[in-house]
Every structure is written in C-alpha cells, then in structure tokens.
Amino acid sequence: MYYVAEVNESECAKYNCKQCVLFCPEPNTLMYHNTKHTAWVNYSRCKGCAICVYVCSDLLKRNCIQMVMMTTGD
Amino acid sequence: MGLEYVRISPGFERYMPKDYVDLVKYGQFGRQVDVQQLGQFKELVEEHPMCAGCFMAYFIRIFYASLPNPEDTIVIGTAGCARLALSQAAVPFVYGNYGDTNAVASGLKRALTIRFPDKVKDVVVIAGDGGLIDIGFGMTMHSWFRREKFTTIMVDNEVYGNTGGQESGMSPKGVQLKMAPKGKQFDKINAVELAKVAGCVYVAKLAPTNPKRIAKTIRRAILAARHFGPTFIHAYTSCNIEYSIPTEKVLEDARKREKQDFAFYEWMTDEVREYFEEIEKQSQEVKV
Ligand SMILES: Cc1ncc(C[n+]2csc(CCOP(=O)(O)OP(=O)(O)O)c2C)c(N)n1
Ligand code: SF4
Ligand code: SF4
Ligand code: SF4
Ligand SMILES: [Mg+2]
Numbered sequence: 421m422y423y424v425a426e427v428n429e430s431e432c433a434k435y436n437c438k439q440c441v442l443f444c445p446e447p448n449t450l451m452y453h454n455t456k457h458t459a460w461v462n463y464s465r466c467k468g469c470a471i472c473v474y475v476c477s478d479l480l481k482r483n484c485i486q487m488v489m490m491t492t493g494d
Numbered sequence: 495m496g497l498e499y500v501r502i503s504p505g506f507e508r509y510m511p512k513d514y515v516d517l518v519k520y521g522q523f524g525r526q527v528d529v530q531q532l533g534q535f536k537e538l539v540e541e542h543p544m545c546a547g548c549f550m551a552y553f554i555r556i557f558y559a560s561l562p563n564p565e566d567t568i569v570i571g572t573a574g575c576a577r578l579a580l581s582q583a584a585v586p587f588v589y590g591n592y593g594d595t596n597a598v599a600s601g602l603k604r605a606l607t608i609r610f611p612d613k614v615k616d617v618v619v620i621a622g623d624g625g626l627i628d629i630g631f632g633m634t635m636h637s638w639f640r641r642e643k644f645t646t647i648m649v650d651n652e653v654y655g656n657t658g659g660q661e662s663g664m665s666p667k668g669v670q671l672k673m674a675p676k677g678k679q680f681d682k683i684n685a686v687e688l689a690k691v692a693g694c695v696y697v698a699k700l701a702p703t704n705p706k707r708i709a710k711t712i713r714r715a716i717l718a719a720r721h722f723g724p725t726f727i728h729a730y731t732s733c734n735i736e737y738s739i740p741t742e743k744v745l746e747d748a749r750k751r752e753k754q755d756f757a758f759y760e761w762m763t764d765e766v767r768e769y770f771e772e773i774e775k776q777s778q779e780v781k782v
Binding site for chain 1 (some may be wrong): 523529530531533534536537538539540541545547548549551552555558678705741742743744745746
C-alpha cells in the first residue's frame with residue numbers, strides 16, 4: 421500500500437486550471453490532459469507529498485484532489 | 495543540434511525504453527517549451543530519489559523546463575541532495591568534487607569556447623549552500639573575481655541536508671539543528687551582496703512560489719552569462735526533513751519565507767539591462 425494523490429477528473433474539468441501541475445515537485449507525475457481538460461496523476465511516480473492538495477484545496481478552494489491508499493500493482 | 499542529439503537510429507525504436515521514446519517524441523529537444531505547459535510534455539528530468547515534497551527537487555524540475563538550450567547545456571553539481579536529481583536528467587551532468595564546482599565549471603566553459611567557437615554552450619553550476627558558500631567558498635568567489643562566463647545557482651536549504659543536519663553559513667541565526675543544538679550563533683551570510691561585490695553581472699534571489707518567474711530568472715541568468723560574465727541565483731529550497739516541515743506545508747512555508755527574507759530580488763549591470771530590454775522588445779518573453 422502506498423499513498424498517492426487522486427484527481428476527481430469531472431470536477432477538475434470544470435475549471436480551466438493547471439495550477440497543481442505547476443507545483444508538483446516530481447517530474448512527469450501530475451500531468452494535464454489537453455482534450456479532457458483535467459489534471460491526472462501517474463500513480464507509480466507520485467510520492468504522496470500532498471502539495472497538490474494544498475494548491476487545489478487550500479489556495480484555490482476547488483477541492484478536486486484527494487490523497488488515497490493504493491495497493492501495489494493498481 | 496536539436497533533435498539530432500537524441501534521435502533513435504531506424505530499426506531500434508522498439509528496443510528503446512518507453513521513457514526514452516517519449517523524450518524524443520514529446521520532449522523538449524528541438525523546441526522551446528513554456529513552463530506553463532508542464533504536465534503536457536515529457537520532461538528532461540526523470541524519477542529520482544530525493545525526498546517526497548522536497549522543494550529543492552521542485553526547483554530542479556522547473557530548472558530543467560526553463561533551459562533555453564538544453565541540448566547544448568552542461569550542468570555541474572557536487573555532493574549534496576541536488577545531484578540526486580541533477581544526475582537523472584537528459585542533460586550532460588558533471589559531478590565536481592565537493593567545493594570544486596566553480597573551478598571545474600571555469601575550465602569547462604573556457605574549453606568549450608575554444609573547442610566550439612561557433613556554438614553556444616551553456617554551463618550551469620547547481621549546488622547547495624554548503625557546497626558553494628561554505629566548503630566551496632574560495633572557488634566560488636574566485637570564479638566570480640575572474641568574471642567566468644557561467645551561471646551559479648545556490649539551492650539553499652539552510653543546512654547540510656544530505657549528511658543529516660549540520661548548520662551551514664546560510665542557516666539563519668538562532669536556528670536549532672541536529673548539529674547546532676544550542677542554536678546557530680552567527681548570522682546567515684548575505685550571498686547576494688557578496689556576488690555583486692565579487693563581479694557577478696546578474697544576481698537574483700527568490701523563493702519557489704511562482705514557476706513562471708523562476709523560469710524567467712533562470713533564462714536571464716543563463717543568457718547574461720553567455721554574453722557578459724558570471725551570474726548568480728540564490729534560491730530558497732527548503733529541506734522538509736531537517737526543518738521538520740510537513741510535506742503538504744512546503745509551499746506554504748516558501749510563501750511565508752518570501753514575505754520575510756526571500757522577497758524576489760533581481761539586480762543586473764546597466765549593460766545587461768540594456769541587453770534584456772533589447773531582446774525583450776523583440777519577443778514578449780526572454781527567448782533565445
Ligand atoms: C570534500 C568533501 N567533504 C565532505 C563531503 C561530505 N558531504 C557530502 S554532502 C555534504 C553537505 C551537503 O550540504 P549542502 O552542500 O548544503 O547540500 P544539501 O545536501 O543541503 O543540498 C557533505 C559535507 C564530501 N562529499 N566531500
Ligand atoms: S502528492 Fe505530491 S508527488 Fe503526488 S501528485 Fe501531488 S504534488 Fe505530485
Ligand atoms: S488545482 Fe485542482 S482544479 Fe486546478 S488543475 Fe489541479 S486538480 Fe484541477
Ligand atoms: S534531505 Fe532535505 S533537501 Fe535533501 S532530498 Fe530530503 S528534503 Fe530534500
Ligand atoms: Mg544545504
């Protein structure tokens with residue numbers, strides 16, 4: 421089990437926003453889907469720091485990212 | 495050089511790792527990316543072992559997305575946390591002995607200028623506060639006195655992070671660290687003023703709160719070093735481990751420090767200012 425960020429894509433797509441993507445410390449991890457207009461997480465690269473949650477919930481009050489437990493292999 | 499630098503020989507595509515293929519197809523080579531497009535192209539820097547939530551790692555991520563000329567850039571680092579990520583990028587990386595980075599960079603930049611007189615080759619040192627302002631102090635200062643044409647970036651986490659928490663000259667006065675149990679007795683060194691006095695032509699100080707501005711600062715430092723002389727960026731890049739910052743509060747901490755002692759600061763010589771005014775008139779952004 422490990423801790424990763426998960427984007428609620430249908431919620432995120434309501435905003436034309438890439439802010440969390442610009443603040444993730446990890447490269448190629450918190451990505452942006454150009455046609456679906458949503459951020460998404462490459463789970464195998466996410467280190468679970470929750471900086472993206474701070475950006476989306478605390479700074480922007482959009483609450484589209486949650487930290488979740490994943491089972492290896494998910 | 496552009497894409498030629500990484501292009502896969504015909505017939506070998508299916509044997510190459512996916513990350514490499516992505517780098518060729520969707521990477522930064524042969525085109526200029528904007529830092530605002532992060533998350534939509536394959537970044538130069540790969541997975542690395544720096545800690546979760548490390549803002550030094552974040553700064554390095556933005557650094558690689560900001561390079562004006564990645565295919566002709568050489569990065570020099572040394573012992574300390576930064577090299578753990580610097581060495582995982584598709585940009586040549588030289589590991590200087592601890593304290594030697596700016597001497598190695600001086601020789602390298604001069605040699606590249608002789609060997610490739612018609613090409614732009616950017617040399618950038620990225621090292622810690624210990625590496626540049628404590629143990630590497632003499633070599634850092636002398637590279638500036640000699641007006642060597644490369645960029646020095648200090649990723650200042652205000653501690654020796656990689657070796658478990660010794661105080662550095664850049665630790666703030668009074669701060670308690672594992673190896674400063676009574677609190678640091680001396681002031682934080684004013685690196686930016688030292689750089690100005692020692693001959694840098696462009697000097698900036700920042701906290702990583704605004705990726706667009708970090709990118710612009712890095713580009714300016716690299717472009718000014720190409721034409722005029724040494725340039726220096728002092729970046730606050732917290733160590734959440736040694737300073738016990740919960741990872742989700744790392745950006746909040748950077749925003750707080752920006753309001754205190756890391757307000758954005760930029761200084762340059764008149765000559766450099768005129769140069770930027772000139773090239774920025776041509777394009778809105780600093781571009782190559
Ligand atoms: C010549 C030499 N002396 C000492 C060391 C041990 N050493 C490795 S990293 C480090 C300190 C790193 O501190 P800093 O430069 O601030 O980088 P940080 O890890 O904080 O990013 C030291 C003393 C070394 N590798 N080489
Ligand atoms: S938890 Fe951290 S590493 Fe994972 S996506 Fe969010 S910011 Fe990136
Ligand atoms: S900060 Fe929130 S709304 Fe903005 S892109 Fe990220 S997940 Fe979507
Ligand atoms: S020890 Fe500190 S500076 Fe080094 S990788 Fe971890 S958080 Fe970053
Ligand atoms: Mg340090």
